[in-house]
Amino acid sequence: MFDGDRRLMERMAPKLKRVLIADPQPASARLLSELLRDIARSHVWVAPTMERALKLAETCDPQLIVVELADGAMDGLKFTKQLRRSTWMCRKAPVIAVTGYATAAAILAARDAGVHEFLRKPYSTKDLLRRLEAVTLRDRDWVEGMAYIGPDRRRFNSGDYAGPLKRKTDGSETPYQQKINQCLKIIRAAVAAADTDPDQAMRAMVAQANSIQSLATDFKLTLAASEFYRYLAKAAQAGQKLTRQDAEVWAANILTFLPKDADDGRGRKKDEAEAL
Numbered sequence: 001m002f003d004g005d006r007r008l009m010e011r012m013a014p015k016l017k018r019v020l021i022a023d024p025q026p027a028s029a030r031l032l033s034e035l036l037r038d039i040a041r042s043h044v045w046v047a048p049t050m051e052r053a054l055k056l057a058e059t060c061d062p063q064l065i066v067v068e069l070a071d072g073a074m075d076g077l078k079f080t081k082q083l084r085r086s087t088w089m090c091r092k093a094p095v096i097a098v099t100g101y102a103t104a105a106a107i108l109a110a111r112d113a114g115v116h117e118f119l120r121k122p123y124s125t126k127d128l129l130r131r132l133e134a135v136t137l138r139d140r141d142w143v144e145g146m147a148y149i150g151p152d153r154r155r156f157n158s159g160d161y162a163g164p165l166k167r168k169t170d171g172s173e174t175p176y177q178q179k180i181n182q183c184l185k186i187i188r189a190a191v192a193a194a195d196t197d198p199d200q201a202m203r204a205m206v207a208q209a210n211s212i213q214s215l216a217t218d219f220k221l222t223l224a225a226s227e228f229y230r231y232l233a234k235a236a237q238a239g240q241k242l243t244r245q246d247a248e249v250w251a252a253n254i255l256t257f258l259p260k261d262a263d264d265g266r267g268r269k270k271d272e273a274e275a276l
Contacts, residue, residue: 016064020053021065022050023098033046049073060090064136067096080095094135116135116140145186146186176215190247195244201247228253
């Protein structure tokens with residue numbers, strides 16, 4: 001092991017103390033467990049089924065979760081989606097999906113489920129280290145939306161990609177504008193879903209209101225975000241059930257800051273998918 005790798009492992013170790021491996025294959029789970037113990041002296045739990053993995057995630061608060069993408073008793077995509085929509089402390093924990101069948105469709109499905117990184121079998125220790133470095137030492141924005149909950153998908157598999165961004169808006173908008181507009185689009189999507197998924201709609205709107213307050217430099221936008229947050233906090237404190245009618249009233253002012261061309265002619269239903 002090179003000295004550079006050892007220094008890297010020392011930096012990562014504090015964030016790899018508790019690891020959950022969700023894999024029905026004993027041999028591959030054992031190999032990964034041994035590697036993680038060598039790299040960071042991790043305490044590792046192994047779950048051979050999705051039910052067991054969910055239980056361990058709820059009770060053990062892992063700092064990292066490694067899931068088999070799809071293998072009989074373990075559906076890594078379904079597990080990740082349930083994790084992200086849970087109320088557990090580890091719901092934002094980095095997830096690395098591992099599989100020997102790395103098709104383009106499988107990689108995109110993992111990204112859209114809320115996975116941080118994708119690791120193909122067979123993999124080397126170097127491959128594993130690159131993924132661990134990406135999830136422990138490289139900050140990722142968190143997206144608390146309706147259709148999608150998880151890390152910013154534009155940084156997916158950052159252990160591999162180091163090239164330029166490829167979205168149309170990457171060059172036409174400043175990072176500040178991108179983040180503000182993304183927050184506003186998610187608020188609009190949450191308002192539309194307030195009757196069908198009130199709990200996640202509330203969580204998404206609270207997260208975006210907080211983000212806008214921390215990002216905004218425009219006084220009027222800051223004030224609108226603060227007022228919107230107060231409405232949400234008051235309703236939550238009173239145990240008031242969220243309705244679309246209430247959400248539309250509360251969000252009306254802040255949504256005036258969303259650019260009129262944000263739909264790009266494709267309709268509001270694609271807000272979140274296009275923004276993330």
